[in-house]
Amino acid sequence: MSRVDERGDEVRFDGRVVVVTGGGRGLGREYALLLAARGAQVVVNDVGTGTDGHGTSPAPARAVVEEIRAAGGQAHADGHDVASADGARALTATALERWGRLDALVNNAGISILRPLAELTDDECRRVLDTHAGGTLNMLRAVWPHMAAAGYGRIVNTCSDALFGDTGLSAYAAGKGAVLGLTTSAAAEGAAYGIKVNAVVPVAATRMSLEAVRDDERTTALLTDLFPARHVAPVVALLAHEGAPCTGRLLHAAGRRTARIFLGATEGVVWPEDPTPETVRAGFPRICATETFRTPGSVSESMGFSLARLGAGSAGPPALDLTTPAARE
Structure with a gap:
């Protein structure tokens, strides 16, 4: 993707503060790095869990922050869990206390538990829904008053091809379906406040996707070669930018292919x-x-x-x- 858009203006974030949840690894890391490289002050939020939501570690978020700072950018590590409303409010407060504003939010935090419907435990369902649906809703509620008061905001949520359905995706797809509804509804509500809300549907070689196909060498190779996480980041950056061309949309970012997904x-x-x-x-x-x-x-x-x-x-x-x-x- 060119550094300059069709109007000849570089997509930059100088003076803007962006929160990226799940920013310590995979897609979130690529988002944070690109946003910081384009001038954003980035709060890198990551609990540091495993792909199934177990465990915590401050190391992933700190590593990304160190990488950004080494490149001359500005970033701050945060370890609050957005699956709780208190955690989402604390993360929002961290951004405001650190830099005095919050311009954009990238809701990227997620976990993956892929299991046939009848085999899902109550705890597994709760963890998946709390992270995807709950985490997105918690962050929307936390940042909304500040963005509405400022008359400006950009929010990028994360959906999934799981919306199209497949075996073993029930809980995960349910969470992503909720994110779709949150995206379109928040976009409608945000129009009066200068807040644009969109979602990205990424296809990328990440811990979660590679773990899901770890026994399939051919698919693993295809994911790694054709769908690097860095190809999704430019789409997210545009949607997080003041010049975002849409609201209430789902953009499919699959390797070098970008498309729109819609309900008809x-x-x-x-x-x-x-x-x-x-x-x-x-x-x-x-x-x-x-x-x-x-x-x-x-x-x-x-x-x-x-x-x-x-x-x-x-x-x-x-x-x-x-x-x-x-x-x-």
């Missing part, structure tokens, strides 16, 4: 009379047809379309058919 709604079927299970069955192919679809930007927009289709209101702006070449440009 088909045109569906309006029944001429009260539907029955049999009429729903008969109309199922048309219900599911994706030749045309909409991507509602809010609950009210989605409801407005349904009302209009039923003859009870206006659908607002015309549907954008993203299946046409012109719409994709």
